[in-house]
Amino acid sequence: MAYGVISDEASHERLAVRVAGVVQGVGFRPFVYTLAQRLHLRGHVGNDTEGVFIEAEGPRSALDAFLCALDLERPPLSVIDSMTAAPLPVTGAPGFTIVASDASGPPAAQVAPDAATCAACLDETTGGGGRRQGYAFTNCTHCGPRFTIVRDVPYDRPNTTMAGFAMCDDCAKEYGDPADRRFHAQPVCCPACGPRLSLLGMDGSTVLAEGADPVAATARLLRAGAVVAIKGLGGYHLAVDATHPEAAARLRAAKHREDKPFALMVADLAEAAGIAEVEPAAARLLRHPARPIVLLPRRTRHPAHRIAEAVAPGCRELGVMLPYTPLHHLLLATIVRPLVMTSGNSSDEPIAYRDDDAMVRLTGIADVALTHDRPIHLRTDDSVARVVRGSPMLLRRSRGYVPRPVRLPWKLRRPVLGCGAALKNTFCLARGEFATLSHHIGELSNAATFRSYTEGVGHLERLLGITPELLAHDLHPDYPSTAYALERDGVELVGVQHHHAHIASCLAEHAEQEAVIGVAFDGLGYGDDGTLWGGEILVADLAAYTRAGHLAAVPMPGGAAAVREPWRMALSYLDALGGELPDLPVAARHAAAWSTLRDAARAGVNAPLTSSAGRLFDAVAALLDLREEVTYEGQAAVELEQVAQRGEVAGYPAEIAEDAVLSLSGADLVRAVLADRLDGVPVPEIAARFHAGVADLIVNACLLVRERHGLHTVALSGGVFQNTLLLGRTLDGLTLSGFRVLTHRQIPPNDGGISLGQVAVAGARDRR
């Protein structure tokens, strides 16, 4: 940008500048104010429902510098989506001021995600002797609660759950001082005027400790093996000392959570590195202001702490996060050992976040509750991420990321709501170029979760000022999200096939508008032919798809029961192989049911056909005697991946029948697994060769589709690609074959990303 010649007053100009994006509640106005002071500009800055508006007057050169600095020096939590500048008549009015908020018009100004305690606030809290030393709620414009405390827009204190706390004089001064880090920080507070901690008995009224003591008292109880419900940013956690075997086991039993690993919170990166391997990309992810739970390879040799067996039974990985509130920092600094910090709920229920409800639901699980009096308005679970080939991959995108929107490669004609899938549900609201994925909602067949879904849709529609005209939903007639869509009045419905939505979510993430080869491998999704899909090779762009190939379908004996009990899929694949049933432990264990279920599979008695890749992994896990019944989604596949030996192996071969629609033989892979199993080949080797075989099968199918359709880009999506072993080998194979490969980074490959894909498809169809 060119700087003009130095000019006198007469050559002054005045500009109207509009900035849209995440620009409210992140210190944008004081930043503009300070910048204007520095450049000796006149005018004003304010918030309205569209974002930030500025009028600035001064020499052309200063105005140019101002516009540059707006983008380059913006506050750390802000995101600029668009910036426009238009000339105005010069007024000559003196000074630069911050004007009051204007709440008229539709609220498009974006609320920021919650952000982890910044370095300055951490210093104040842990040392320095100031009035916030030891205070569990320290925050500023660069950090603290946002999305979880917002009741309405514009983002001002009366519209947050801080409304009930009147600022003391000291805080009010900081809040009103444009030069202060806390200028217009809506949740600003201190021990004199802000929220307070208390340690309560689970009856909710017995006060065990108040003031500064609760943290120390909690640490003592945790060390003694107590289960503590801790109120966090987006909900309650259940905490135990992660090195305390009895406490961890007791928590697991009380939560009815049989196998799924618990997340850990450690004080800092060094502590994390003491229990797990932390590569640089993982360290960046751990320290990201969103503070996701990061899945890290477990340190097996000489760990700094002996993590109790019940924390992550049999897992090669640990889910680790760093503290993200001052309370976490204070607690971790006091207890000096890793804590289990798992979601505050009983299995399958949504995480508790309202105080009275939490006390009722967590009684019988927790012994005491470390809580406070700042209400949580919106339940928001911890996000989960991992590093794949040096890049982050979000597995659950929630606290810290929501409501930051995804930018679509074009402007939507009409506002859209993507209703999402049934498990790991999120929904997605979009208008213009911006698609806002909701926080993690969970499994919709749970009644409480479904209620939070309908409430959540209403809340986010109000917050974003979006009234959807198009509703995009899954084709599965029995998804609660489909039922929700069908019952809503005054909208146009767009049915989107599940795997097309998976691929579209990947395309939307990469702003890819051309047709690609889409490989969607997941558990199950409703196909457009009424069968259950899940091992799909599509030719797709955002608007349309054709099924270019798929795993050969097999029956699922017992329908949903075959998802819960992988041995049924072993039966199904063994039957597909034909011939005599070999002598196998899995068949012996289920001898009483075997022939009945085989008959049911053959006769189609509650045995729907599926081309699912997830069910193929289930079958192999059961054949290898790794897992016969699952207690959480994808468990058998996770354990098959865990057991697989690392390093280069030859993949098992599998045929592709080159019909009009390619048919990929999962049965060939099972045949090879079976032969090696009967030959006594070690399970880790079989598991590795099976993974490699699936990857090779995908690559070979893509090569055939490239021949037929001339497409050179492949998009990989679906929950099966959370499997890093499979993803890595598939990526290598495709890249070696000259494909450009799109994989997920910010949008989960699992059903948490479906709603974005639905929005992209509905919007793309609406465009034509």
Add this chain to the structure above:
Amino acid sequence: MAHGAGGKATQSLVEAVFLEAFHNPQLAALDDAAALTVAGTRLAFTTDSYVVSPLFFPGGDIGELAVNGTVNDLAVAGARPLFLSAGFILEEGFGVADLTRIVTSMAAAAKAADVRIVAGDTKVVQRGQADGCYITTAGVGLRERAHDLGVDRARPGDVVLVSGPVGDHGMTVLIARGDLDLQVDLRSDTAPLHGATAALLDACGAGVRAMRDATRGGVATVLNEIARAAEVGIVVDEEAVPVRPGVRGAAELLGIDPLYVACEGRFVAVVAPDAADAALAALRRHPLGEQAAVIGRVDDDPAHLVLLRTRFGGTRIMDLLVGDPLPRIC
């Protein structure tokens, strides 16, 4: 062929085609039987078609079903069944011996239910245009009691009962098809319910809000129909639902939820809270209601959901299914 499985698909077919064409207040109520008043006499009138395969199964056959099914639709409308008609559609070549067996069974069922079959019709269609034998019966009954029943009458606080173990008929028929190598001793529950419904009405009078026989789609579908019609929610306690061990075992093996399986001799009753004890006692005194149970409660729910409190303390939505149940898990 999802239309006919008794869930959402059937509902929308009925709503889209028949209600539109035939519209009148008696049909619009969508009860098991239409409540009519003819020259001052309160009648109930209903019709149903029977297309079961196999035609003969442990505990009954299509003829017995055709009588009991229509008797039951009258019974749950609070009426005393009186007269039935029977129409037969036979596939060319259908054996006389089988037909005789079916008709004999119908006669016996009519005698047991104290109704007379007073009109009939028979058509023979070409081979392949029907599967053996289809029967349509219609029935008329007398509504002797002054108070009206209706699924829209359920109110928050009301108690939901089921008259006996669920799922026997559907599981029996499924296994009787002979596709499965499964030896279990199951029998259809087909039975005329007018005695049990009369006993309940005698004991509780106007305390009975609604009754419905749990045929296609099972208890789960009936409860959803009640929730929608009355604009209420219903919470069911999974542990309280009576299911015979043999039915439970076969259902678990085949991955089928007994709450969605058809019964032919069981009904769901919604009764006022203060009538609940008397209702349960009256049912249990009747031979067909020995294992009757309170399975849930009506509550206030703007979403009109039926919820199942599971054995593990979770609460699952028990939805009206579209067509055959398909797994929803990804």
